[in-house]
Amino acid sequence: MSDDSTSKKTLAQQTLALADGLADGRVDRRSFVRGALALGLGLPSIAAVLQACSGSEAPPETPKAPTGAAVVKPAGPPDLGELEKELKIYNWSDYIAEDTVANFEKESGVKVTYDTFESNEELIAKLQAGASGYDLVCPSGYAVQVLLALKLLEELRPKYIPNLGNVAPQFRKMAFDPTDAYAVPWQWGMTGIAYRADKVKAPPDSWAVFHDAQYKGKMTMMDDMRDVIGAWLKFRGKSLNSSVPEDLAAAKADALTAKALLQSYVSAPVKGQLVAGDVWIAQLWNGDTLQAKAENDKIDWILPKEGGVIWADSMVIPKGAPNPRAAHAFLDYILRADVGAAISDFTGYGSPNAAATAKMAKPVPYPTEEQMKLLEFQSDLAGASGAWDQIWTEIKAG
Numbered sequence: 429m430s431d432d433s434t435s436k437k438t439l440a441q442q443t444l445a446l447a448d449g450l451a452d453g454r455v456d457r458r459s460f461v462r463g464a465l466a467l468g469l470g471l472p473s474i475a476a477v478l479q480a481c482s483g484s485e486a487p488p489e490t491p492k493a494p495t496g497a498a499v500v501k502p503a504g505p506p507d508l509g510e511l512e513k514e515l516k517i518y519n520w521s522d523y524i525a526e527d528t529v530a531n532f533e534k535e536s537g538v539k540v541t542y543d544t545f546e547s548n549e550e551l552i553a554k555l556q557a558g559a560s561g562y563d564l565v566c567p568s569g570y571a572v573q574v575l576l577a578l579k580l581l582e583e584l585r586p587k588y589i590p591n592l593g594n595v596a597p598q599f600r601k602m603a604f605d606p607t608d609a610y611a612v613p614w615q616w617g618m619t620g621i622a623y624r625a626d627k628v629k630a631p632p633d634s635w636a637v638f639h640d641a642q643y644k645g646k647m648t649m650m651d652d653m654r655d656v657i658g659a660w661l662k663f664r665g666k667s668l669n670s671s672v673p674e675d676l677a678a679a680k681a682d683a684l685t686a687k688a689l690l691q692s693y694v695s696a697p698v699k700g701q702l703v704a705g706d707v708w709i710a711q712l713w714n715g716d717t718l719q720a721k722a723e724n725d726k727i728d729w730i731l732p733k734e735g736g737v738i739w740a741d742s743m744v745i746p747k748g749a750p751n752p753r754a755a756h757a758f759l760d761y762i763l764r765a766d767v768g769a770a771i772s773d774f775t776g777y778g779s780p781n782a783a784a785t786a787k788m789a790k791p792v793p794y795p796t797e798e799q800m801k802l803l804e805f806q807s808d809l810a811g812a813s814g815a816w817d818q819i820w821t822e823i824k825a826g
């Protein structure tokens with residue numbers, strides 16, 4: 429039996445009432461679909477209402493001819509429009525499989541410009557300078573925080589990234605992106621010590637090896653403020669995010685002692701020197717060490733007993749990116765299981781993509797709880813960044 433007021437309502441009013449009921453929980457999804465079909469609502473419109481009320485965006489539909497039924501528009505930003513013809517990516521060096529970009533170009537018809545950088549500070553400076561023209565860049569977690577504070581990032585549009593569901597639970601809602609609004613995790617890894625097992629007397633087990641005069645001129649540390657000062661903070665049992673003046677003064681003293689014995693500060697390019705035997709001991713990331721090991725199996729890597737950095741790098745979209753639709757298409761592409769597995773198999777790093785990890789030839793296991801006690805994520809130094817910059821300048825000049 430239908431009440432009189434219901435029968436007098438227009439089709440649009442009845443549809444809206446049904447949608448309201450779904451939104452506030454008075455009507456369940458099954459009843460909504462049944463009611464909407466009875467009102468003559470088309471399937472695309474029903475799907476749009478379900479999508480709007482589910483809180484998660486689904487892939488965009490191909491536009492269809494109007495059904496003549498009432499249309500309830502889901503709230504949200506307008507669509508991104510056509511896939512652009514170009515995409516400009518800025519990533520760490522040696523951080524993607526050799527054929528990832530070419531395969532994406534072939535499949536999508538998008539022409540990719542791919543540039544590389546060597547540190548988060550280089551990336552931040554590039555974006556701060558403005559008009560970089562990049563559509564995707566790959567900061568570490570703390571650098572995402574810095575870029576967000578500077579309002580230099582665009583929000584993601586999840587409806588264009590259906591493969592987001594492949595991201596492993598540990599890499600969702602991370603401290604640097606608590607609502608998963610900005611960052612798609614790319615790779616994770618650790619900073620420790622790479623060494624030539626055939627050259628050193630015994631495998632190093634501590635950051636103290638950089639104070640060992642017998643290796644003078646055969647050692648390098650990274651050209652990276654956060655990693656170098658962070659290592660010396662860990663050496664003294666402090667947080668690698670410390671802003672305590674006494675901790676930073678001790679880290680600076682340790683860094684200067686080491687500097688007298690170092691060949692140089694160098695990051696990724698040290699791989700070639702390790703392979704050649706010009707460098708025997710280098711502060712380095714685990715994955716880049718594996719890349720060097722593929723060329724010389726005498727190269728090994730350890731996490732010092734005092735601990736080190738664990739990091740997760742993510743792809744983010746800079747503010748005003750000229751090709752946002754292509755950026756989302758690339759993000760969805762790299763989140764495919766086979767594409768993600770190929771990237772991590774090449775880089776030697778862990779994949780934050782659960783479906784990709786299952787397909788990797790040699791998956792990198794996420795640290796156990798016990799191992800995590802030695803590891804720490806870097807976070808934005810905020811008010812302490814000036815003090816850190818000053819100390820780093822003095823170390824480099826010292």
Ligand code: SPD
Nearest residue numbers: 520521522523568716739
């Ligand atoms: N060759 C790519 C290395 C990427 C390292 N990113 C993380 C740095 C954390 N300080």
